[in-house]
Amino acid sequence: MDYKLKETNSGTAFEYGYLLKKIFPYIKPVLGRIVLNLCIAIPLGLLDGVVALSLKPYLDFVVNGSPEDTWTFMGHTVYIQSWLAFVIPFGIVGFALLQGLLKYLCNYLTDWTGNKISNSLKIDLYNKLTSLDSRFYDINSSGLILSRFLTDPETASKNIIDTIKSFVVSFFGLIGLVAVLLYNSAILAVIGVVVMTIAVTPVSLIRKRIKKVSNATMVVIGNMTTIMNETFSGNKIMTAYNLQQAQNEKFDRQINEQFNLTMSLTKRVGWMSPIMYFVCSIGIALVMAFGNHLILSGKMTAGSFASFVTSLLLLYKPVKNLGGQLANLQTNFVAMSRVFELFDLQPEICSGNKIITNLNDEIVFNNVNFEYEKGVPVLKNFNLTVKKNETIALVGNSGGGKSTVVSLLPRFYDVTSGMITFDGIDIRELDIVSLRNNISFVFQDNFMFSGTIKENILLGNPGATDDELNNVIKLAHLDEFLSTLSDGIDTILGERGTTLSGGQRQRVAIARAMIKNSPIVVLDEATSALDNESEAIVQKALDNLMQNKTVFVIAHRLSTIRNADRIAVIHNGELAELGSHDELVLKDNGFYKKLYDMQFKVQEDI
Numbered sequence: 392m393d394y395k396l397k398e399t400n401s402g403t404a405f406e407y408g409y410l411l412k413k414i415f416p417y418i419k420p421v422l423g424r425i426v427l428n429l430c431i432a433i434p435l436g437l438l439d440g441v442v443a444l445s446l447k448p449y450l451d452f453v454v455n456g457s458p459e460d461t462w463t464f465m466g467h468t469v470y471i472q473s474w475l476a477f478v479i480p481f482g483i484v485g486f487a488l489l490q491g492l493l494k495y496l497c498n499y500l501t502d503w504t505g506n507k508i509s510n511s512l513k514i515d516l517y518n519k520l521t522s523l524d525s526r527f528y529d530i531n532s533s534g535l536i537l538s539r540f541l542t543d544p545e546t547a548s549k550n551i552i553d554t555i556k557s558f559v560v561s562f563f564g565l566i567g568l569v570a571v572l573l574y575n576s577a578i579l580a581v582i583g584v585v586v587m588t589i590a591v592t593p594v595s596l597i598r599k600r601i602k603k604v605s606n607a608t609m610v611v612i613g614n615m616t617t618i619m620n621e622t623f624s625g626n627k628i629m630t631a632y633n634l635q636q637a638q639n640e641k642f643d644r645q646i647n648e649q650f651n652l653t654m655s656l657t658k659r660v661g662w663m664s665p666i667m668y669f670v671c672s673i674g675i676a677l678v679m680a681f682g683n684h685l686i687l688s689g690k691m692t693a694g695s696f697a698s699f700v701t702s703l704l705l706l707y708k709p710v711k712n713l714g715g716q717l718a719n720l721q722t723n724f725v726a727m728s729r730v731f732e733l734f735d736l737q738p739e740i741c742s743g744n745k746i747i748t749n750l751n752d753e754i755v756f757n758n759v760n761f762e763y764e765k766g767v768p769v770l771k772n773f774n775l776t777v778k779k780n781e782t783i784a785l786v787g788n789s790g791g792g793k794s795t796v797v798s799l800l801p802r803f804y805d806v807t808s809g810m811i812t813f814d815g816i817d818i819r820e821l822d823i824v825s826l827r828n829n830i831s832f833v834f835q836d837n838f839m840f841s842g843t844i845k846e847n848i849l850l851g852n853p854g855a856t857d858d859e860l861n862n863v864i865k866l867a868h869l870d871e872f873l874s875t876l877s878d879g880i881d882t883i884l885g886e887r888g889t890t891l892s893g894g895q896r897q898r899v900a901i902a903r904a905m906i907k908n909s910p911i912v913v914l915d916e917a918t919s920a921l922d923n924e925s926e927a928i929v930q931k932a933l934d935n936l937m938q939n940k941t942v943f944v945i946a947h948r949l950s951t952i953r954n955a956d957r958i959a960v961i962h963n964g965e966l967a968e969l970g971s972h973d974e975l976v977l978k979d980n981g982f983y984k985k986l987y988d989m990q991f992k993v994q995e996d997i
Contacts (some may be wrong), residue, residue, distance in 0.1 A: 393538070394502050394523075394527045394530055394531065395530055395531065396528060396535050396536065396539055396738065400656060400753045401618035401733075401956075403728045403731065405507040405724070406580065406728075407724060410724055410727045410728060410731065412507075413727075413734075414512075414547070414548065414551075414633060414727060414729045414731075415989075416513075417508045417511050417512055417548060418508060420507070420511075421503075421504045421508060423506050424500050424503065425504050425552065426502050427500060427553070427558050428500035428504065428552075428556055429556065430500060431493050431497045431500070431993060432497055432556050432559040432560045432563070433559065433563045434493060434563075435490060435493040435494060435497055435560050435563075436559065436560040436561065436563030436564035436565075436566070436567060436709070437492075437563050437564070437566065437567035437681065438486055438489065438490045438560065438567070438569055439564040439568060439705060439709070440564070440568045440570065440571045440702060440705070441482075441483065441486045442483060442486075442701070442705075443568065443571050443698050443701040443702040443705055444571050444698060444702075445479050445482065445483060445698075446572070446694060446697045446698040447575065447692070447694040447695050447697070447698035448694065448900065450480065456768040460789075471830070474857055475528055481586070481929050487657055497556060497560070501552055501553050501556045502553075504552050504555055505549035505551075505552040506549060508549065508552065509545055509549035509550040510549075510715065511545045512544040512547065512548045512730065513540075513541070513642070515734075516540050516544055516651055516666065516730070516733060516734070517540065519733060519734060519736065520536070521750075522738050523736060524738050524740045524803070524804070525798070525803040525804060526763075526804065527736070529763070532614070532617040533616070533617055533620045534612075534614055534616030534617025534618070534619070534620060535610065535614070535616070535752065536619065537616050538612045538616055539621075539733060540733065543726045543729045543730045543733075544726075544730055545732045546722065546723060546726035547723060547725075547726040547729075548730075550719070550723055550726075551720070551723040551727070554716055554719045554723055555720075557712065557716050558716045558717075558720065559714060560709075561708075561709040561710075561713045562709070562713065564708075565618050565706060565707040565709040565710060565713065567873075568702045568703075568705055568706045568709070569572055569584060569706070571698060571702040572584070572699055572702050572703065572706075572740075575695040575696070575698050575699040575702070575790055576682075576685065576695065576696075576699055578676050578681070578685075579681060579682060579685075579699055580699075581994050582674060582677050582678055582681065583674055583678055583703050583706065586670060586671060586673060586674025587671065587679070587710045589670055592632055604652050604653075604655060604656040605753050606650050606742060607652050608649060608653070609973060611645055611648050611649045611652065612649070614643065614645050615645045615646070615649070618641055618642050618645065618666050619636065621638075621756070622638055624724065637694070645859055646807045647693055651662060652689060653987035662734060671710075674703070675700070675703060675704070676753065678699070680698070680699065682696045682699065682700070684712070690846060702925050739804050739805065740804075740805055740823065741819075741823070742821075742822055742823035743817075743818075743819055743820035743822055743823070743935070744820075744822055745816060745820050745821050745822060746820075746822050746825045747814070747816075747821055747825050747826065747829060748825070748829075749811060749829065749910050750779050750813065750814060750910045750911060750941055750980075751779065751813045751814050752778075752779060752809070753776055753778050753779060753813070754776070754777045754795070754800070754812070754813055754911070754941065755775070755776045755777075755811070755812045755815075756773050756775040756776075756799075756809070756811050757774060757809055757811070757812065758773070758774060758808070758809035758810075759772075759773040759774070759799065759806050759808075759809040759810070759811060759812050760772065760773070760806065760807045760808040761773075761792075761795060761799060761806050761807045763804075768807075768964055769792050769795050769964050770792045770795055770796065770799075770964045770965075771963075771964045772809075772965065773796070773809070773961075773964070773965065773966055774966060775796075775959055775969070777941060777943070778941075779941055780787050780939060780940065781941055781942075781956045781957065782937060782942040782944060782953035782954070782955045782956050782957075783939075783942070783943055783944070783945060783955055783956065783957050783958070783959055784914050784944045784945075784951065784952045784957070784958045784959070785797070785944065785945045785958055785959050785961060786945075786946070786952060786958060786959070786961070786983065787961035787962050787967070787986070788963070791961045791962055791963055791964060792961050792963075792964040793926065793945045793961050794915060797809060797913045797915060797943050797945065800818075800830060800911070801827045801830045801832075801913075802818060802819075802823060802826065802827075805811055805819065813826070813829075828907075828909065829891065829909050829910055829911055830909050830911045830912075830913060831851070831903075831904035831905075831907045831908075831909040831911070831912050831913070831936075832904065832912075832915065833897070833900050833901055833904050833912070833913070833914050833915070833933070833936070834900070834915045834916070835901035835915060835916035837896055837897060837899070839884050839891070839896060839899065840884075841884065842880060842883065842884065843878075843880065843881045843883050843884065844873070844880050844881070844882050844884060844899060845860070845880040845881055847859065847884065847899055847903060848863065848864075848880075848899060848902045848903050848906060849903075849906065850903055851902075851903040851904060851905070851907035851996065852906045852908070853908040859906060860880075860906065863902045863905040863906045864882070864902060866902075866905055866935040866936070867898045867899075867901045867902035867905060867932045867935070867936075868898055868928050868929075868931055868932045869899065869902055871896050872893055872895055872898070883923055894928060894929055897929045897932075898928070898929060898932050900994075901929070901932045901933060901936050902932075905935070905936050906938055907942075910940060911939060911940065911941045911942075911943075912936060912940045912941070912942045912943070913943045914933065914937075914942065914943070914944045914945065914946070914951075916945050916946065930951070933951075945952045952972065953972045955971075955972075956971070957969060957970060957971055958970065958971065958972060958975055958983065960975065960981075960982045960983045960986070962982050967982045968982055968983050975987075
């Protein structure tokens with residue numbers, strides 16, 4: 392499975408039937424309103440020819456007509472000149488009001504249907520995003536993910552309705568104006584239409600360029616979003632190391648690249664407009680030359696000619712719009728292609744169907760091999776058996792594979808070979824939700840979601856009672872801290888919980904793990920970033936969390952390690968030693984003894 396989003400090439404961007412078939416399920420629920428919208432767009436476009444059409448009777452009968460010209464209507468004599476002089480101006484105003492009303496309805500329906508489709512697409516894409524594995528987030532930048540999952544759906548769904556509506560308006564505006572041309576002079580109409588067709592032909596030549604620039608622009612936008620995210624999340628590091636100028640230069644480079652891409656497309660698309668002007672001017676010159684001949688020979692009235700020329704001039708707008716809308720439509724299809732590439736991503740971690748509710752016996756790592764990158768092993772023939780309610784500490788050199796061991800347990804990643812069993816069952820056969828329900832995590836840097844402290848704790852068990860909540864607050868030693876806050880447990884946290892200290896965040900995370908009440912607890916460097924005072928409080932909370940649980944501890948603190956039932960020493964991805972502290976420290980030249988002498992003995996002496 393290729394999770395690398397930057398390698399997308401919108402391979403289906405020109406497969407219009409395939410793309411429309413893929414997006415139709417999102418269009419279907421609002422299809423009625425779309426059809427109504429397009430039905431309104433038809434007369435909206437046709438009304439463009441009303442003004443041009445009205446010039447013929449106005450010039451022939453009002454300007455150049457005779458006051459004596461009459462016609463009989465239901466027994467009444469109507470003076471044509473005076474009647475048309477009154478009716479035509481008010482008729483134009485009436486048609487303008489009607490066109491304005493239709494335009495309002497059309498725009499409202501366009502926005503309504505476009506937003507509905509876009510929202511449905513975004514919801515499904517977000518569901519897809521949350522279903523993907525950890526590796527997807529490892530190899531793609533946050534900026535690119537945000538751009539691909541938020542910007543493309545907008546372009547692919549919402550904008551396509553607006554583009555199609557505008558296309559229909561322009562197309563029927565063109566039809567209406569061509570009808571006026573034919574009404575006034577079929578010969579001149581042929582000349583005008585042929586010229587306009589020649590003018591719009593170059594649009595078909597820029598499809599591939601639009602695709603290439605659209606893909607490249609999406610990568611640049613993703614890079615800019617990533618820089619923004621890094622600036623926000625890493626603002627203290629940026630300030631401490633005076634990295635502002637370096638970040639500014641990185642952002643400047645991306646802005647300049649986006650500018651160059653935009654201008655590259657403009658250079659290739661922009662020439663169409665002057666060419667269309669030039670070709671159309673030739674058509675108008677031909678029409679005027681031949682029109683003069685028709686007027687002088689009496690084959691065409693001045694009113695017909697004025698109406699024709701006006702229609703021809705007005706025709707340029709829908710023809711030009713059609714060219715632009717065809718280009719926009721191609722942009723929509725490129726975005727749509729990228730969107731459905733995201734839907735084609737499939738999780739590598741597939742759920743089994745066996746439900747578990749507790750750990751009854753043991754967890755076994757059996758000849759486990761694992762690699763993040765092909766050919767670069769992280770764990771090699773790793774074997775370890777952990778009994779129910781046993782606490783096992785994982786120690787070893789940095790990068791040796793300790794965190795990888797505990798990441799494989801809830802299937803953040805799957806083993807490359809070998810297996811992990813849960814009460815004798817391969818965890819790949821277990822229902823993944825029930826597997827993860829049996830494991831609680833407390834990390835070194837625990838993520839806090841936006842919301843209140845209470846909401847963050849209840850993420851572990853949304854259905855917990857107030858008594859259960861109050862109990863874990865006490866056990867996690869949060870009560871004293873919460874009493875100092877004016878809103879207590881309902882205090883709203885800043886983004887990522889930055890308004891709390893490290894020790895406070897850890898205790899909230901411990902309370903979250905406690906209220907989940909899972910039989911297995913994983914502590915991944917849970918106290919390594921804390922000062923001694925904070926660590927002492929957090930350690931008390933951890934002791935409460937670990938009672939009657941099967942615990943995996945990754946730690947650098949001797950106090951935590953010594954309290955473990957056994958210590959697994961992991962060296963370069965292999966289980967080097969296994970035993971209690973007292974056993975391992977007696978092994979001369981052992982890995983643990985060296986680690987103890989270098990790191991832990993100093994802590995013990997202190």
